[in-house]
Amino acid sequence: MAGEIFRNLLKDFRVELRSRFAVNLSISFAGTMTVSIGIVTSGVPLSPQIISLLLWMIFFFSAMNGLSHIFVREVDQGTFMFMNNKIGTDAVYLSKLIYNAVFFAVIQVFITPVFIFFLQVEVKCAAVFIATVFSGGLAISATSTFLAAMVSRAGGRGSLFTIMSFPILIPVLWAAINGTIRSLENRAACGLGNPFFLLAFSGMIAALSFLLFRHVWIEE
Amino acid sequence: MKLFSLSAVSLTKEYEGRPVFSGMKLDVSTGDSLAITGKNGSGKTTLIKILAGIMLPSSGSIEFRYGQDVIEAETAARLSGFTAPYMNLYDDLDGMENLCFASATGRIGPETEELADRFGLTVHLGKRVGHYSSGMKQRLKFIAAVMNDPPALFLDEPETNLDADGKKAVFSYIKSVSKRMLVVIATNDIHVKQLCKRSILLGG
Numbered sequence: 001m002a003g004e005i006f007r008n009l010l011k012d013f014r015v016e017l018r019s020r021f022a023v024n025l026s027i028s029f030a031g032t033m034t035v036s037i038g039i040v041t042s043g044v045p046l047s048p049q050i051i052s053l054l055l056w057m058i059f060f061f062s063a064m065n066g067l068s069h070i071f072v073r074e075v076d077q078g079t080f081m082f083m084n085n086k087i088g089t090d091a092v093y094l095s096k097l098i099y100n101a102v103f104f105a106v107i108q109v110f111i112t113p114v115f116i117f118f119l120q121v122e123v124k125c126a127a128v129f130i131a132t133v134f135s136g137g138l139a140i141s142a143t144s145t146f147l148a149a150m151v152s153r154a155g156g157r158g159s160l161f162t163i164m165s166f167p168i169l170i171p172v173l174w175a176a177i178n179g180t181i182r183s184l185e186n187r188a189a190c191g192l193g194n195p196f197f198l199l200a201f202s203g204m205i206a207a208l209s210f211l212l213f214r215h216v217w218i219e220e
Numbered sequence: 221m222k223l224f225s226l227s228a229v230s231l232t233k234e235y236e237g238r239p240v241f242s243g244m245k246l247d248v249s250t251g252d253s254l255a256i257t258g259k260n261g262s263g264k265t266t267l268i269k270i271l272a273g274i275m276l277p278s279s280g281s282i283e284f285r286y287g288q289d290v291i292e293a294e295t296a297a298r299l300s301g302f303t304a305p306y307m308n309l310y311d312d313l314d315g316m317e318n319l320c321f322a323s324a325t326g327r328i329g330p331e332t333e334e335l336a337d338r339f340g341l342t343v344h345l346g347k348r349v350g351h352y353s354s355g356m357k358q359r360l361k362f363i364a365a366v367m368n369d370p371p372a373l374f375l376d377e378p379e380t381n382l383d384a385d386g387k388k389a390v391f392s393y394i395k396s397v398s399k400r401m402l403v404v405i406a407t408n409d410i411h412v413k414q415l416c417k418r419s420i421l422l423g424g
Contacts, residue, residue: 006326011321016318079309079310080324082361085301085307218294219274219275
């Protein structure tokens with residue numbers, strides 16, 4: 001299975017690097033939002049609560065713009081049958097999950113410093129801030145991968161993906177925003193509780209999705 | 221060489237309550253070649269997808285065997301070669317990258333290079349598939365289907381978009397492997413039908 005995961009990952013990265021569709025969509029949204037917020041709020045001191053909320057709103061909508069493409073593109077371009085014939089169902093899910101996690105981590109690596117720079121954010125506890133950002137990103141990726149497979153089989157995909165994702169991502173956003181607030185507020189109060197919750201949530205969603213994926217993906 | 225066989229019992233497929241076919245019984249194994257024929261909308265594509273293990277029937281069952289082992293539909297699908305006009309390759313990748321993706325090892329061996337030569341694609345393998353003609357795409361899909369030397373081939377209208385040379389190359393390949401593989405073809409082309417030992421007519 002490792003060979004199949006690697007082949008599918010390599011293919012997905014090559015296709016994305018050449019089309020740059022999802023990466024352009026996510027980065028242009030995140031960049032525009034960050035710069036706009038930075039300009040509007042320049043000189044106005046923002047509380048850690050507002051900063052955290054803005055950061056995760058940008059992450060959430062960037063994910064909604066980019067992460068569904070991993071499955072929607074296969075269905076829209078009619079390539080899913082070629083992939084299903086060459087790659088096993090479990091390997092398809094795992095490779096798409098890894099792809100989305102890496103893709104979103106790259107988006108976060110681009111967005112976060114820009115956000116910190118434009119909003120002049122002072123991070124009190126860098127380790128917890130970084131752990132929260134990436135564990136939250138992993139939780140969003142794990143949830144989005146399975147939902148992307150579901151909506152790729154349905155009509156009205158763009159809106160359906162966001163609508164379905166939101167209720168499932170509420171606990172993720174709550175923990176991620178909370179963790180970010182703590183890392184911005186006070187060095188003494190910040191702990192790894194929220195990043196651990198986000199990692200556990202990612203593991204649970206990934207395990208459930210792995211078990212259910214074939215029922216969603218195999219054509220009936 | 222391991223034998224590949226499939227045995228379908230009471231196979232039924234319905235779309236929104238409307239039966240496409242029902243109660244179908246079918247046994248085929250290595251060395252058999254079966255043509256599925258019928259009018260447009262008679263269910264040829266649906267049946268070949270179910271037999272290839274890539275679609276589930278509404279009711280009934282198929283037992284896939286590879287050697288002595290009973291295998292799952294998904295395993296059968298991955299062991300088999302499949303090509304169809306509605307199955308697309310990756311337009312953003314070149315021909316060679318599509319074949320590497322399709323290869324079980326992730327690499328291209330001399331057998332595949334020979335196939336590319338046989339189907340007249342050697343000089344085009346470095347070009348993006350999005351720039352191929354529909355006939356060249358069909359040839360590449362055929363190579364991707366047969367390159368891992370599968371025990372079974374499921375071909376939905378393999379003659380689609382091919383010129384005379386392309387058809388000749390595909391037909392002669394099917395002829396050369398039909399004794400050592402299980403070959404199932406959905407077609408309305410009389411020349412393709414003649415390549416097969418048996419045929420069934422759907423909706424007739």
